[in-house]
Amino acid sequence: MTATPAYLSVRANFTNADYENVCDDFGGGFERLPAWRALGNxxxxxPGWHFDVANGGEAMWCLGFPGESGLAIHxxxxxxxxxxxxxQDSDTVAADIPAVEAWLxxxxxGARKPSALYIQLASDNRWRLLKAYQFPVQVSxxxxxxxxxxxxxxEASFGITLSEAVDGACEMICRLVRAPVALAPELxxxxxxxxxxxxxxRSV
Structure with missing residues (x-):
C-alpha cells in the first residue's frame, strides 16, 4: 500500500478567521461588508449552509452534500x-436579501442531496473515493x-454513546449515496x- 504523503495531513487555519475579517480580505473589501453581514444573517x-473561501481565493456561501456545492452565493x-x-448550471444576480430568499x-x-455524478464517482473502484473522503460530522x-x-x-443520528451516533451517521451517508450499508464502518x-x-x- 502506498503511504500517504505527509503534506496531505496539513490543515490550514487563518490567523484571524473572524467572518468580517475573511469577508474583508477575500470578499471584496470594506465596502462590501454590509452586504456580507446581511447575507450572513x-x-x-x-440548515446546511457554510461559509468558505474557494475558486482561487473567493469568499462565498455554499450549500451541498459534502464534497459538492449545489448552490453558491457571493x-x-x-x-x-x-x-x-x-x-441547473444557471446564475442570477439578486439586488437585495428578499431577492435572494426568493431565489432560494x-x-x-435538492441541493442538499448528492448528485448523480457524485454517486457515480463515489461508487467507482468499489467505492474507493467514498471510503477515502473525510466527511464532516457535527456532534451534540x-x-x-x-x-x-x-x-x-x-436529519440526525442518535445514540447513547458517541460511537452509536457516529455509526448511524455513516450508515445514513451510505444510504444517501446508494452504497451498501455494510461499508459504513470503513468511512x-x-x-x-x-x-x-x-x-x-470530559465528564465521563
Missing amino acids: LLAHR VNERLEYHCYDHG DGRED WSDGYFSATLPSLA EPTLHLDKSASQQI
Whole structure:
C-alpha cells in the first residue's frame, strides 16, 4: 500500500478567521461588508449552509452534500448577490436579501442531496473515493443522547454513546449515496464536537 504523503495531513487555519475579517480580505473589501453581514444573517443558521473561501481565493456561501456545492452565493462589486445553481448550471444576480430568499425558494432541498455524478464517482473502484473522503460530522449531546449530523442535512443520528451516533451517521451517508450499508464502518468521519458534546465526553 502506498503511504500517504505527509503534506496531505496539513490543515490550514487563518490567523484571524473572524467572518468580517475573511469577508474583508477575500470578499471584496470594506465596502462590501454590509452586504456580507446581511447575507450572513440570512444563511448562518439555515440548515446546511457554510461559509468558505474557494475558486482561487473567493469568499462565498455554499450549500451541498459534502464534497459538492449545489448552490453558491457571493457579493459582487456592485454590492449585489451573485447566486449560482450548479445543478441547473444557471446564475442570477439578486439586488437585495428578499431577492435572494426568493431565489432560494424551492432550491435548497435538492441541493442538499448528492448528485448523480457524485454517486457515480463515489461508487467507482468499489467505492474507493467514498471510503477515502473525510466527511464532516457535527456532534451534540442532550438529554442522555449524542446526535451526529452532516452539515448539509437536517436529519440526525442518535445514540447513547458517541460511537452509536457516529455509526448511524455513516450508515445514513451510505444510504444517501446508494452504497451498501455494510461499508459504513470503513468511512472516515471527521468529528466536530460542540460544547455540549465536549463537556459530556470530559465528564465521563
